[in-house]
Amino acid sequence: MRLFAVIMTAIVGAVLAACSSTPPNPNPRAGDELKMANVDLPRYMGRWYIIANIPYFAERDFVGSYAQWTLRDDGKIRDEFFGHKMSFYEPVTHHEFVDSVVAGTNNAKWSVRIFWPIYVTQLTLYVDPDYQYTILGYPGKKLGWIFARTPTIDEAKYQELLARLDAMGYDTTQFRRVPQLQDQIGTAGFQSPGDK
Numbered sequence: 001m002r003l004f005a006v007i008m009t010a011i012v013g014a015v016l017a018a019c020s021s022t023p024p025n026p027n028p029r030a031g032d033e034l035k036m037a038n039v040d041l042p043r044y045m046g047r048w049y050i051i052a053n054i055p056y057f058a059e060r061d062f063v064g065s066y067a068q069w070t071l072r073d074d075g076k077i078r079d080e081f082f083g084h085k086m087s088f089y090e091p092v093t094h095h096e097f098v099d100s101v102v103a104g105t106n107n108a109k110w111s112v113r114i115f116w117p118i119y120v121t122q123l124t125l126y127v128d129p130d131y132q133y134t135i136l137g138y139p140g141k142k143l144g145w146i147f148a149r150t151p152t153i154d155e156a157k158y159q160e161l162l163a164r165l166d167a168m169g170y171d172t173t174q175f176r177r178v179p180q181l182q183d184q185i186g187t188a189g190f191q192s193p194g195d196k
Helices: 004-019 156-166
Strands: 045-055 061-069 077-085 092-103 109-115 118-128 134-138 143-146
Touching: 045 156, 061 092, 077 109, 077 143, 134 156
Parallel strands: none
Antiparallel strands: 045 061, 045 143, 061 077, 077 092, 092 109, 109 118, 118 134, 134 143
């Protein structure tokens, strides 16, 4: 049991170090507190494609990635991640987590169980009225995501969502689009599998 605790402490330390290695946030609103959205949980469930994120170790090198959220009978959320590692020609990778909505947050703050006893906090910062686009964040603004119900969105909508992140105090230069189509790999602004 003690060895397990030491290993878990080392993993958490590595995660925190990876998150803190980014340069200082130059956004003049960087210190502003993140405000969460009001979320209609049943409408929020379903498939969400990862349009862009601040790249980090757990999702790096994935293409065609998306999340699938399902409300369980006990009120918790089945949180599934799907994606192809390195190439669209590779089989789909699947990871599953259990999320709990934090009471008193209008369903916008989730405690995500990576594996016991490791939990992280996920914040819904924006969802449009039609529940077609959403922005997720992380305390400290080191991590962030743009999701959509469709695998691709037009440039104008992408820039609009980036502008929302900028207004929230994010350093939007850290965001990279996630390839959802083969021909997006290597395109300016998109992540390329294998890049550091």
